[in-house]
Every structure is written in structure tokens, then in C-alpha cells.
Amino acid sequence: MSLTNDLNHLKEIDKEISLLNSAISLLWWDRSTIMPTKAAEERAEQISYLTILIHEKSTSKELNKIILRLSKNKSKLNHIDRAIINNYSWKISRINKLPKKHVKETSRTIVMAQHHWEIARKNNNFKIFEPYLKKIIELKKREAEYIDSKNHPYEVLLQDYERGMSLKILDETFNKLKPEIHTLIKRIKKSSKYGKEFNIKKIEFDVEKQKIACQDVSTLILEDNERFLITVSMHPFMTKISPNDLRITTSFRKDPLFSLFSTVHESGHALYESEFDQKLKYSILHDAPSLGIHESQSRLWENQVCKSKNFWKYYYPKYQKLFPKLKNISLERFYESINIVRPSLIRIESDELTYHLHIIIRYELEKKLIEGKIAVSELPVLWNKLYKEYLGITPKTDTEGVLQDVHWSQGSIAYFPTYTLGTIYSAMIYEQMLNENPKLEQEIEEGDFKFIKKWLKENIHKHGAVLSTSEIMEKCCGKKISEESLIKYYKNKFGNIYKI
Ligand SMILES: [Zn+2]
Known part of the structure; x- marks a missing residue:
């Protein structure tokens, strides 16, 4: 077997897997947006079938042998081909440890779990979802055991989403962030401005006009509106079917700006997915190296750009035209209203600051579930207890408490x-951009996003999964992960708003 033959063969398989993944993404998108609800079981079969097909291709003796042979000759290959091999080696080493029966059981369980999570939410009853979540936790514990029984099971599972991140660094970072957030919230609560902010939620915004605004901001970020589609789903998300088929979903809630900011968020994800190097198309490398880095792209557009005063200096006149009810609301009042800090029950409706407490609650609970320190049946009570402790509020129902997120029902534990x-990455990135371009905020004020887009493409987007998260971050920001930039950004932003 020649090296070229092996390489060509690997790329054929790589493309097949990539195409199958696209088909699964489309089935999931359809399932979460427009599929008739009764089709849940049939859809579970379809997705499960394709998942098994990918599993078979990824664990085939043929691919294993090719990867093994190519691994021995890595020095003769270019950096992209080496990265393909590294990524497959890592994936294969994990997948090979999972029995086919386990993969099939997991795939089927999560589709049914998501279906019952939806019913449980509608009926406001955790008990309907409980047996499915219990099954998922059992399967995930077993999965971690199959992959690496010597390591902490949560760290093993974390690698699926944040490859390279250790539990030690995660705990250290969260342990430094948590008290800083608590202190800032305490100071904000004591400020004279607290409670006197303008409440924009009192104003009702026409849904059709909200749709226009969503389309408008998405176009600002993605430019070409022939390659993305915005639809409605219960939980906003973004799925890439292919680089020119980006599906964004949003939802219209009581907060009139929820649809806009969630669309901006998902557009940030979509921009990333559409700008991987062309050479990486139909490959395992046509992806982000981790979810954290993916999230940095959506957060940056959502928070640092679109929730900044500079952005609204540019966009507010346009927005007021669309919503004449805002005619007499000053930019200052409006800006305050979109950045109100207030402990609340729903994670995705929370402000930038309290948001992290929602995450830390989930992290602490799911880690204990995986460690076997708590049982699934205890979740509603423990959830409410932590909300009281960290945020000072208690959910009245399961739907506004433990049932609010889709993740666990999808088998996403450690996500x-x-x-x-x-x-945290987004704050590091934005700080670096500002260092390199002191005029950046002025440019945002003029609606000029050229620098941001070019910087992101050059430093992050184009690399796809060729580089690891830490390589990208260290290359573009010159330092390792640190919560410091984020805390500095919060102190500055909310210090100005609340005059503290
Ligand atoms: Zn996101």
C-alpha cells in the first residue's frame, strides 16, 4: 500500500462520514422545528440507523489499518493530513472502546428521552422524564468506564465537548470566577440604580417586526442571506448542514429582545461554521476543536458587540424606526434595559453576569450525578436548593426549574x-482585538465589522479543527485560559451601568 493510496482512501471515508453527519444534522433540525410530533419513534430509528453506519465506518478494520499505517509515516505528511490522522486516531481510540450495542442503546435512548422531556415540560412533571434521564446517566457512566476507567468519569465525558480541558483547570477557573461574580452581584444589588432600571419587557413588540430585526442582524454578521435560514424552535440553536446551508432557529418570548440576541448568538456560531478553510470541506477538520471555542464566537457577537453601547449608537435609530414605541426611550435607558442584572430562573433568559451561576449549578449537579453522589430522583429538590443558595430565588415548577434545558435529554452530560x-475565551479574544485595534469600538459605532470578521477568520475560523483550542487561544491571545479578562470586562461594563 502506498502512502498516497492510503491517504486518498482515508479522505474518501472522511468524506462519507462527513456527508452522513450532514444528513443526521438535517434530520435533527427537522425534528426540532417542523416534524409532526407523532413521527418521533420513526425518526429515532432513522437517526439511530445513520449513527450506527457512522460507527461502523469509524471502527472498520480498514480505517483502523489505514490510520495505523499513516501514523507511522506522519513526518512525511503536511500539517493538515497529520491533523486528520490525529483527529481520527483520537476518535477511533474512544469509539473502539464502545460496544456497538451500547452505541445503539444510547442513540435510541436519547431520541426517546428528548421526546419525553418535551412531554414532561408540557405537563410540568419531572417524573415523566425521570426514568429516561436515569437511563442516560447509567449509559454515560458506563461510557466513561469503557473509555478510560482510570480517569475521573466526568473528565472523560468532558473530552467529547472540550478536548484537552482537565477537571483541575476547570475547577480552578470556576472557583476563581464564582466568588467574583457573587461579589459583583452583591455590589450591584446595593447600588442606587438597582431596581430603577427601565424595564423593556413591559413593552410588547410585534412578532413580525421582530422577525425583520432578526433577519437584519443576521445579515450584518453573515452578509450573504442566501446561505442561512431562520426558523422557530422551542430552544434556539444553529445547525450547519453544509457551509452554505446554515440553519438558525430563534423563539419569541416575553422579553422582546430575546429573539434578537439569540439570533445574534446563533449567527456568531453560523459565521464560524461558514468560514473554515475551503481545503477542510467534507472533512473531520471542518469543525471547531471544541464547543468552548465555538461558544466564544457566539458570545462575542452577542455580548461584547451587540450588547454594547457602541453597537446601539449605530443600530438604535434603525431599531426605533421599526418599533416606534421606543421613540421616547433614550439610548441610555434602552442600553441599561438590555443589560439589567437580575437573578432569574431561566438560564437562556438571564443576564451576562448571573448566567454563570446557572452554569455552575448545572455543572455541580451533573458532576455529582456522574460520581454517583446524588440520584436523578433527587434532582428537582437539589436544583431548587442551589437556586435559592446561589441566586436567592426558587423555581415554582419543574418546567421553570430542572426541566428547562434540552441538554441532558440529548445525552449531553459535561456540556x-x-x-x-x-x-471566558470571548473576553480574552475581545481584549486582544482591542489591543490590536484601538479604534475598534469607534468602528462598531459606525456599523463597521470588517476588522472583527477579518481578525476572527484569520486567527480562529480558518483553522477549523487543525489546531487545538489551547493552540488557537495561545496563538491569538498569547496566554493560557484565564478568567481575568472576563472579570475585568464585567467590572468595567457593569461598573459603568450601575455606577459602582
Ligand atoms: Zn451557543
């Missing part, structure tokens, strides 16, 4: 920390 990690 939540990536949201806070991504926010």
Missing part, C-alpha cells in the same frame, strides 16, 4: 461548562 469557558 454545560463549555458555555462559561466560551464566555
